[in-house]
Amino acid sequence: MFAISGGPAKLSDFGEILHPEQASEPILAKPVRSALLEWLTEIWAAEDLLAVDLKPRKRALFHGAPGTGKTTLAHHLAARLGLPLLLVRPERIQAQYMGASAQAIGRLFDAVRAAPEPIFLFFDEFDSLAATRLVGASTAALDHNHTINTLLANFDAFDGFVVAATNMGNGLDPAIWRRFEIQIELALPGDHERQRILERYMAPFVLPKASLAALSTAMETASPALMRSFAENIKRQIVVGPKAGWEMHRDAVISRVIETVKPHPDLGLPRLWNQGLADRSLALFPWPLLKDASAYPADDEPATTRGAVVPIRKPGA
Numbered sequence: 001m002f003a004i005s006g007g008p009a010k011l012s013d014f015g016e017i018l019h020p021e022q023a024s025e026p027i028l029a030k031p032v033r034s035a036l037l038e039w040l041t042e043i044w045a046a047e048d049l050l051a052v053d054l055k056p057r058k059r060a061l062f063h064g065a066p067g068t069g070k071t072t073l074a075h076h077l078a079a080r081l082g083l084p085l086l087l088v089r090p091e092r093i094q095a096q097y098m099g100a101s102a103q104a105i106g107r108l109f110d111a112v113r114a115a116p117e118p119i120f121l122f123f124d125e126f127d128s129l130a131a132t133r134l135v136g137a138s139t140a141a142l143d144h145n146h147t148i149n150t151l152l153a154n155f156d157a158f159d160g161f162v163v164a165a166t167n168m169g170n171g172l173d174p175a176i177w178r179r180f181e182i183q184i185e186l187a188l189p190g191d192h193e194r195q196r197i198l199e200r201y202m203a204p205f206v207l208p209k210a211s212l213a214a215l216s217t218a219m220e221t222a223s224p225a226l227m228r229s230f231a232e233n234i235k236r237q238i239v240v241g242p243k244a245g246w247e248m249h250r251d252a253v254i255s256r257v258i259e260t261v262k263p264h265p266d267l268g269l270p271r272l273w274n275q276g277l278a279d280r281s282l283a284l285f286p287w288p289l290l291k292d293a294s295a296y297p298a299d300d301e302p303a304t305t306r307g308a309v310v311p312i313r314k315p316g317a
């Protein structure tokens with residue numbers, strides 16, 4: 001719940017401010033990259049658009065499962081525009097007093113307008129704030145509907161960028177939904193993206209190409225966030241495990257990681273978590289992990305030489 005304080009509100013009363021230099025580029029499927037590039041091109045063409053009486057679109061809704069990169073993408077986008085992003089948390093707006101949530105929304109937009117530089121507004125978990133208006137005259141209904149109307153009025157009066165993230169997409173109030181001119185769906189990553197995500201977060205270690213491909217298949221339905229945790233946990237164990245006196249053979253490390261890093265309950269269980277150590281992808285997982293792809297035994301094709309002719313391994317070789 002937001003803190004009621006005297007005087008004008010500060011941006012930080014509503015959530016974190018993420019600066020452009022802290023952003024990183026998410027690994028995205030081609031349709032999402034194309035949608036993003038199209039939007040950026042439009043924004044950069046603002047002056048040319050004005051000549052034909054148009055303005056670039058400024059409001060987008062990102063929907064996708066937890067951990068698919070909605071926040072990361074919004075931050076990256078704000079950084080591409082050179083703007084700080086205010087990550088608005090619903091709990092900083094929602095309040096139990098009648099009219100207080102609507103009041104908080106007014107104070108938020110006042111603070112954004114008063115900021116010395118333009119702010120890229122990002123509403124996280126937007127469905128919890130902007131759910132469909134309620135029917136009836138209960139206090140809860142009147143209060144929620146007042147919140148929605150205040151949001152609508154403030155969106156209409158605001159000329160800056162607004163992105164909202166939701167896991168569901170269809171629970172939003174229809175009038176709010178219509179305010180978003182662009183809809184971007186962040187689907188779970190496909191095989192190509194999964195391999196790149198694993199490569200990114202395993203670095204500086206590299207996996208041989210066959211191992212990377214097998215691991216990616218075993219992680220079908222995993223979110224990027226889960227893959228990141230998996231890879232980073234392995235690296236953390238490699239550094240910390242020997243100091244802590246843990247068993248450091250491959251199966252011990254991987255089973256600790258699978259135990260620690262759990263898929264989000266709303267998403268399916270990827271095969272690796274289903275099968276555990278018995279998963280067939282692990283037979284190809286090299287140990288110890290190396291940073292130099294060429295240092296693996298010659299019949300393991302390093303992940304970084306993608307595109308080279310891969311010798312087929314004889315069964316039992």
Ligand SMILES: Nc1ncnc2c1ncn2[C@@H]1O[C@H](COP(=O)(O)OP(=O)(O)OP(=O)(O)O)[C@@H](O)[C@H]1O
Nearest residue numbers: 026027028065066067068069070071072224225228
């Ligand atoms: N597409 C991606 N490419 C690379 N890393 C990603 C990607 N998506 C998510 N990550 C990583 O996973 C973590 C969670 O991502 P993020 O917070 O952006 O997901 P989200 O969709 O906003 O999740 P939530 O629904 O829980 O808010 C971050 O550390 C981010 O670096």
Ligand SMILES: [Mg+2]
Nearest residue numbers: 070071124165
């Ligand atoms: Mg998020």
